[in-house]
Amino acid sequence: MLYSKLFGKTVKTAPKDAVADSYKLLYQGGFIRESTAGRYFFLPLGQLVQQKIMKIIKEEMDAAGAQEMLSPVLHPLSLWQETNRTKTTGFELMRVKDRNEAEFALGGTAEEMFVDVVRKFQLSYKDLPFNIYQFSTKFRDELRARGGLLRVREFMMKDSYSFDTDEKSFKKIYEKMRETYSRIFTRMGLETVVVESDNGYIGGEYCHEFVVESPVGESRFLVNPNTSLAIHTDIVDKKKITPDERRKMVEKKGIEVGNIFQLGYYYSEKMRDALFTDVDGKRKPFYMGCYGIGIGRTMATVVEVHHDKRGIVWPKSIAPYLVNLIGLDLTDAGVKKQAEKIYQKLSDNKLETLYDDRADVSAGEKFGDADLIGTPYRAVVSKRTGDKVELKKRASSETKLLSIEELLRISC
C-alpha cells in the first residue's frame, strides 16, 4: 500500500477527553474515528487489524471443529419474548419495526436465533454435538460507552453456540473452547487469566471470562498466584472460600476480551421444540454452551498492552502491515527507483508493506508516523543506504544494514 494513497491520516493531537491509551493511539494513528458515542468507524488500517484478529479466531475455531455461519442481525422480537429476555438483558435491546409493523430486536447476542435455526431441523443424537458460530455486528444500547473501543454500543463479535446431548459431552466442548480461547489470545500477544464469573442475563450455571490484566479494565477478580485459581469479585460470596485461602488471593483489574458460558437447558427448555431424538427414541432438550469474543475490544486491549510513548507496537500476527518501508531523499531519481524496486520485491514475496512514498515530507515526520502506526519492521531507503536497506524492529532501537535478499528473509 502506498502511504500517499492510504485513507486515514495520522494526527499529532488526540481528542482532549480521550483517556485510554488505546483510544488515543488508535485515533492518532488513523485506525478509527468516532461516529456517535460508542459507535466507531474502522478506517482501512483499523479494519486490516480487525480482519487479522477474525482470521486467527476463525482458524482456531475451525481447528476445534466449529463451523462458521451467519444469522440475520434483526431478530424477531417474538423469539426474545419466548425466553423472556426482552426484560432481563442488562443492556437495552434496540428495537425496530418493518413496514408491516412487525417488531425486531437488533441482535446484542444470538442464543435465541441459533436455537431457532437448529430447531428447524429434525436432529438426532447422531447429529450431536456441534458448535456453530458467526462474526456479526452486535448492538447493545449501553447506559454508558467508555474508553474508546473498550466499551461500545455497536461492535463486531464472534459468538458461538454448542449443542450437545448431555452435560458430560458438553464438558468436552467447554474444555476445548477454553483451550482454544487461550491459544487465540496467545497468538495475538495477549496473556489471559481465566476467571470464574457470574452468568448474568445469559443464564446457565457457570462461566469463565478471559481477562487481560490492565488498569483500564472493568473486570475485578481475585487470583491465587500459587494455584492460578481466579474468581470474579461478583461471585466471591457464592464461592465459600476459606479465610485462609482468601488471604492468599490478590485483587486485580483487567479487560474481559472473551467468555465461555455453560447454558445447560436454559434456552432449550424455554423455547418450544428445541429437542433432539435420543438413542432411546425420546425427544430431549439440547444441552448448550455459548462462547464470545469482542473483536474491537480485543484490538484495543492489544494496544493497551503493546505500546510505548511513541505509538503502537503491534504483534506480527495482527499488525496491519508487516513492514513500513520509508523512502527518504525521494527527489533523487536513483533513490526513488531503488525504493520502488524494494517495495515491489517485498510485495512479490507476500510481505505486507506500507510504503511511505511521500516526497515532500521530512524524515522526522515519516519516522514519527511509522512509530505511531507500529508495524513490526521499519525499512529505510535513502541516499545513505545505497543498494542496501536499513532495517529496524519497532520494539528495538537497533538498526541493521541489509541487502535486499537479506531483507526478504524477514518472517511474518
Added chain:
RNA sequence: CGGAGUGUAGUUCAGAUGGCCAGAACGUACGCUUUGGGAGCGUAAGGUCGCCGGUUCAAGUCCGGCCACUCCGACCA
C-alpha cells in the same frame, strides 16, 4: 439513571465587565526554501459560536428549555 463537567475552524484552544468585519496554533491548499527524528518564510481557503426560545438598541458572552459528548458511580462483554 444519579453526580460532575464540556460544547467557538478538521484538531487543541483563546475570546473579562454584553459593543464594529470572531482570533491563534497545528492541520489543509499553493509558491519558494529544506530533507536521517514531526523544519522555515509567504499567501489562501476554512466558522449556522451545539439547537430553540427569551432579555436587550446590541448576545459567542446574560436567562430558560432541549440536545450532544466526556469523566465518576450504578450496570454490563
